[in-house]
Structure formats: structure tokens, C-alpha cells
Amino acid sequence: MATAEPLLEIRALCKRFPARAGREHPPWVIRDLTFSVAEREFLTIVGPSGAGKSTLLNMLAQIETASGGEVRFQSQPIALDDPKALSPGLACRIGYVTQEDNLLPWRTMLQNVLFPLAVQGRLTPETRARAETLIRTVGLAGFEHHYPHELSGGMRKRAALIRTLVYDPPVILMDEPFGALDAQTRTQLQQDLHQLWIGGRKTIVFVTHDIAEAIALGDRTLVLSPPPAHVAGEHVIDIPHPRDIRAIMTHPAFAGLYERIRAQVH
Amino acid sequence: MTLQQPALDRAAPTGIGWQRHAIVLGRIGFAALLVLAWKIGADAAGPLYLADPIKVGQRIAADLASGALIRHAYVTLRLAAIGFAIGCTAGVALPFLLRRLPRLTAAIEPYIMASVGIPKYALVPLFILWFGIDDAPKLWLVGLLVFYVVFIAVFAGIRSVDRRLIDMARVVGASEAAISREVIWNSLMPFFFAALKIALPRAVSAAIIGEFLVGNEGLGYMIESARQNFDTTGVFAGIVAATTLVLVVNAMLTALDRRINAWRPADRDTQV
Numbered sequence: 451m452a453t454a455e456p457l458l459e460i461r462a463l464c465k466r467f468p469a470r471a472g473r474e475h476p477p478w479v480i481r482d483l484t485f486s487v488a489e490r491e492f493l494t495i496v497g498p499s500g501a502g503k504s505t506l507l508n509m510l511a512q513i514e515t516a517s518g519g520e521v522r523f524q525s526q527p528i529a530l531d532d533p534k535a536l537s538p539g540l541a542c543r544i545g546y547v548t549q550e551d552n553l554l555p556w557r558t559m560l561q562n563v564l565f566p567l568a569v570q571g572r573l574t575p576e577t578r579a580r581a582e583t584l585i586r587t588v589g590l591a592g593f594e595h596h597y598p599h600e601l602s603g604g605m606r607k608r609a610a611l612i613r614t615l616v617y618d619p620p621v622i623l624m625d626e627p628f629g630a631l632d633a634q635t636r637t638q639l640q641q642d643l644h645q646l647w648i649g650g651r652k653t654i655v656f657v658t659h660d661i662a663e664a665i666a667l668g669d670r671t672l673v674l675s676p677p678p679a680h681v682a683g684e685h686v687i688d689i690p691h692p693r694d695i696r697a698i699m700t701h702p703a704f705a706g707l708y709e710r711i712r713a714q715v716h
Numbered sequence: 717m718t719l720q721q722p723a724l725d726r727a728a729p730t731g732i733g734w735q736r737h738a739i740v741l742g743r744i745g746f747a748a749l750l751v752l753a754w755k756i757g758a759d760a761a762g763p764l765y766l767a768d769p770i771k772v773g774q775r776i777a778a779d780l781a782s783g784a785l786i787r788h789a790y791v792t793l794r795l796a797a798i799g800f801a802i803g804c805t806a807g808v809a810l811p812f813l814l815r816r817l818p819r820l821t822a823a824i825e826p827y828i829m830a831s832v833g834i835p836k837y838a839l840v841p842l843f844i845l846w847f848g849i850d851d852a853p854k855l856w857l858v859g860l861l862v863f864y865v866v867f868i869a870v871f872a873g874i875r876s877v878d879r880r881l882i883d884m885a886r887v888v889g890a891s892e893a894a895i896s897r898e899v900i901w902n903s904l905m906p907f908f909f910a911a912l913k914i915a916l917p918r919a920v921s922a923a924i925i926g927e928f929l930v931g932n933e934g935l936g937y938m939i940e941s942a943r944q945n946f947d948t949t950g951v952f953a954g955i956v957a958a959t960t961l962v963l964v965v966n967a968m969l970t971a972l973d974r975r976i977n978a979w980r981p982a983d984r985d986t987q988v
Contacts, residue, residue, distance in 0.1 A: 513883040539887035552884040556902045556979040566888035569898070599981040617888065 455525050456486035457653055458510070458621065463519035464678075465505055479505050481678030483519070487621075490651045494664035494687075497674030498716055503657040504549065506679070507623045510655065511546040512536045523621075542570060545619035547627045551610035553598040559609050560585070560594035566617040577616070584612040588642055604635040611639075615646065624656045628663070640666060641695045648692050661711050665689075666698040671707075673714040683714040767952035775953040784938075785957055791934040793961060795851060796923040799858025800916065806859070807866025808908075811874050812896060832868065836860050836922075840929055854926030861922045865915040866908070873907030874900060906980065909973045916969055917962045924958055935961070 465480040479502040487493050497503050508514035509530065510521065516530040523544075529535035539546065553562045563581050567573045585591055588608040598606055607627060614622055628636045644667060647654060658664050664671045665687055673683035689701055698704060751769055758766040779785035814821040836857060843853035877900050885895050927936025935958050942950025 511883075511887055513887065538883065539889060542889040544887070546884075546887045548880065548884065550880060552878075552880050554881065554899065554902070556905070565885075565898075569885065569888060569890040569894045597979045597981075599979075613888070 457489040458487040459522040460485050461520040464517045466517050478678035482680050485672055485681055490653055492647055492654045492669045494656045494668030494671045496661055496664045498676050499659055501674045501677055502679040504625050507625050511544055511623055512538045543619055545614035545622040547611055547614050547624045549625045551606040553606055555598050558595045558597055562609055563613050563616055581616045584615055588612055604631050621653045626658050637696055661708055665707050666695050676716050764948055767949040771949050772952045775949050788935050788938045792923050795854055796919040799855045800862050800919040803859035803862030804866050807863045808870050811871040815874055832864055849930050857926050858919050858922040862915045862919050866911045869907045869911030873904040877903040905977055912969055916965050920962050
């Protein structure tokens with residue numbers, strides 16, 4: 451078997467939020483969304499704001515229910531409709547780097563990074579060493595004992611990123627993790643993430659509203675329509691790895707991809 | 717010379733040093749003014765209504781020397797501490813239990829909130845009727861007063877915990893018990909300490925009031941028996957001793973709060 455089943459399959463996924471008392475039923479956020487993610491793929495998803503990108507990732511991370519459709523992970527269907535049946539992070543196999551860093555304010559940076567290992571009972575000298583390596587890789591060495599409020603926004607993002615990497619989930623969902631950063635930090639973190647992905651080859655689903663970012667990082671880019679969201683376009687990013695993120699815009703394929711994707715984002 | 721990280725730089729800017737001294741001096745001066753006003757008032761009103769501060773000081777010194785004051789203070793402190801421990805444990809445990817039972821919570825919440833309105837001191841006669849005249853009725857009074865303060869703060873605190881932190885903890889594999897212990901408990905700390913700042917002095921007050929009514933030892937008994945003997949100096953000595961007790965308990969609590977909640981940025985900025 452050369453071509454295995456896709457790692458993650460999303461079929462006809464739908465979502466609308468429950469109606470509040472005395473109000474009309476809110477409209478569909480996501481309607482008939484179908485796509486799949488291959489193992490070790492870096493999939494980027496772009497779409498206008500309010501297109502339900504975060505809601506999609508929340509459903510895949512199993513912290514929010516779906517209103518219809520099906521999701522299969524490693525060919526196994528996963529429960530979607532009952533909040534009690536949800537299994538957030540599906541037994542630590544799906545990591546989630548959210549838009550906000552969600553660091554625990556009473557824990558130092560190092561304690562935050564070690565938090566998943568601690569609650570999973572996997573705090574060993576080896577995993578600690580791995581955490582220290584990651585901290586050095588993203589340039590946070592020397593800030594281990596700082597509290598989150600003592601770190602800059604970029605540092606907090608990096609801490610949140612390696613908090614997910616440290617326990618090595620095979621799939622990582624990322625929700626505009628570099629959204630609120632200045633251009634320079636952003637490019638640096640994109641390069642770091644690209645390097646980490648080349649080295650570890652995880653499966654990444656990366657949501658962004660920035661088309662250039664989607665092209666720079668992705669193997670493939672999906673374009674979501676305005677709500678109710680469905681797939682409006684799919685683009686294979688034919689730029690070889692490893693890439694130089696800083697110079698990505700000068701690549702001959704970039705301009706054409708950018709134009710085609712932009713034409714689909716409303 | 718090494719430069720500190722700006723974020724960690726908590727050294728006061730120049731000019732704050734003498735201001736701090738001025739504040740301390742001001743406090744001492746204000747205390748002296750209060751004692752002076754007390755002395756003038758005592759001389760004007762007569763010893764039956766306002767005890768002379770010097771005599772009160774002498775009485776406290778004498779009671780300390782005889783060991784009576786320490787004994788009474790210990791009785792009150794013990795009563796307040798046990799009642800506080802019971803009320804505080806129940807006040808923390810019940811909201812955590814109710815968190816797991818949302819339907820039950822929704823059903824009984826109005827009754828809990830209505831019971832907050834019952835004046836607890838008015839229940840003392842009932843407690844005496846039910847539990848006798850030993851420590852039990854006093855412990856019920858202290859425990860109930862502490863329980864409500866802690867319960868309401870912790871209950872509100874649990875509801876205000878950032879959902880996103882709980883979701884994050886779930887995704888990285890934290891069990892419900894780990895989430896309670898780590899995310900909810902730590903998020904609660906500011907609420908919990910705000911409650912303790914009210915509940916601890918209240919526990920001491922409730923113990924003293926309980927002793928007014930029942931029993932023959934403790935600071936409350938000391939004050940009340942002095943009043944019955946028209947010993948105003950004794951009443952004042954008891955009030956000063958009770959106030960000191962509350963201040964000591966508060967100082968210990970503040971020190972604990974600073975230690976445990978050191979991560980909170982707001983605390984650091986507002987410390988004088």
C-alpha cells in the first residue's frame with residue numbers, strides 16, 4: 451500500500467451555534483465542509499475573518515461540538531455531537547496552538563512548557579532535556595523563570611508553541627499563532643516553525659488570514675468561502691523544501707499563487 | 717556591572733525612598749494623635765464611659781503578667797481557628813462539588829442564595845438550644861459566618877475561570893482532577909484571599925460575640941464580665957487585646973497572600 455488513507459478526513463461538516471432564548475436561530479457558520487489532510491502534510495487554510503476558521507479547529511481539537519457531518523482520524527470516526535462524548539486533544543494525539551497564548555499566569559515560562567508533560571505523567575530527565583532544547587531553539591533561554599506577564603508577546607507565542615511541541619503530538623492545529631506580532635518576529639517564527647516541521651515532519655493544519663503566510667508555510671492551501679464556510683479553492687504550493695521564508699516572495703511561483711488565492715478570498 | 721531584565725526591575729525610582737519614610741512617620745504621628753484624643757476624651761467623659769488609655773495600658777500589662785490575658789486570648793483564638801477551619805473547608809469543598817453537578821447546582825442555587833440573608837447571630841439561641849453551652853454553639857456560629865463568605869467567593873470564582881485555559885489543559889491531556897487542582901484552584905486564589913480577608917476577622921469577632929453569650933472564658937467573656945462589674949478599663953483592655961489579635965491574624969494573612977500570589981502583576985505595582 452503506497453498511498454495510505456488520509457490521516458484526517460472531514461466530511462460535510464456543519465456548525466451553527468445554539469439559539470439564545472427569544473432569538474432567531476443563528477445562521478450556519480460552516481456548511482458542508484469537506485477536505486482531508488495527509489500524514490506529514492503542512493496544510494494551510496485561508497479565509498476571510500468570521501469564516502469559522504477558529505470554530506473549525508475547535509471542532510477538530512474536540513473542544514467544541516459539530517452540528518452535523520463526520521470527522522475521521524486515522525480512519526476512526528470521532529464523536530462530534532455530544533459535548534460529554536468529546537475527547538479534547540484525542541488522547542494527546544492532536545495538539546492545538548490557539549490564537550491567544552493561554553499560558554497559565556501563575557506558572558513560570560518553564561513550568562508552562564512542562565505543564566503537558568506534568569499532567570500526562572511524562573516528566574522524566576529525557577523529556578526535560580527535550581524541553582530545554584526546544585527553549586533554546588526558539589531563543590527563550592534565560593527566561594525560564596519569568597512569569598508570562600514578564601515576557602513580550604512574541605516570547606509568549608513561542609512558549610505556547612513549544613508547550614505543544616514538547617509532548618510531540620503527531621498532529622498540530624494552529625490558529626493564526628503569529629497573528630498579533632510585528633513583521634520581523636513573525637518571519638523569524640515562521641522560519642523556526644518551518645525548520646521544526648522539516649526536522650520532525652509532523653502533520654500541521656495552520657489557519658491564517660494572511661495569504662503570503664499560507665503560501666510560505668504550506669504544502670497545500672485551502673481557501674474557505676465567507677460563511678457558511680465551505681472549501682472555495684485548493685492550491686498545491688509547488689515550492690520545494692526547505693524554504694527561505696524571508697525570500698519566499700521572490701520565488702517565481704509565488705506571484706501566480708498569490709493572485710489565484712486572492713481572487714478566491716472574499 | 718550587570719543589567720537587570722527590565723521586566724524584573726522592581727527597584728523603586730529615586731525619590732520614593734523619602735516618601736516611604738514620610739508615610740511611616742505620618743502613620744506614627746496619626747496613632748499618637750488618636751491616643752491623645754482618647755486621653756482628652758477620657759478626662760472629659762469620666763472613667764465610667766471612657767477608660768484612661770494609660771490605665772488601660774497598665775491593665776493590659778498586669779493581665780499579661782498574670783497570664784490571664786494570654787489564657788483568654790488563646791481560648792478565643794482556638795475557637796476562631798477551629799470554626800474557621802470547618803467553615804473554610806466546607807466553603808471551598810462545596811463549590812468544587814457543585815461544579816461537577818450543574819443540574820443540582822441550578823436547582824439549589826436560589827435556596828443557597830436565600831440562606832445567605834439569614835442573620836447568623838440571630839441563630840445563636842437556637843444553637844444553644846440544640847448544641848448545649850459548650851464550644852459547639854460558638855463553633856456553629858463561627859463556622860457558618862466563615863462558610864458563607866468563602867462559599868460565595870469560591871462559587872463566583874469557579875464561574876469566572878477562563879474557559880480557554882480549561883480547554884487548553886484538556887487538550888494537553890489534563891484529567892478533571894488535575895484541572896481542578898491546577899487551573900481552577902490557582903485562578904481562584906485572588907477570590908479566595910479576598911474572602912479570607914473578610915472571613916478571618918469575622919471569625920474572631922464571631923468567637924468573641926459567642927463568648928459574650930455562652931461560657932466563662934475567652935476575650936468575649938473577659939469583656940462582658942468587666943462590663944457587668946462596671947469595670948470600663950477592663951472592657952477597653954479586652955477591646956484592645958481583641959483588636960490586636962485581629963491585626964496579627966491579618967498581618968499573617970497578608971504575608972501569606974504575597975507569597976502565594978507573587979505571580980500577580982497587579983500586586984507588585986500596588987505595594988507601598
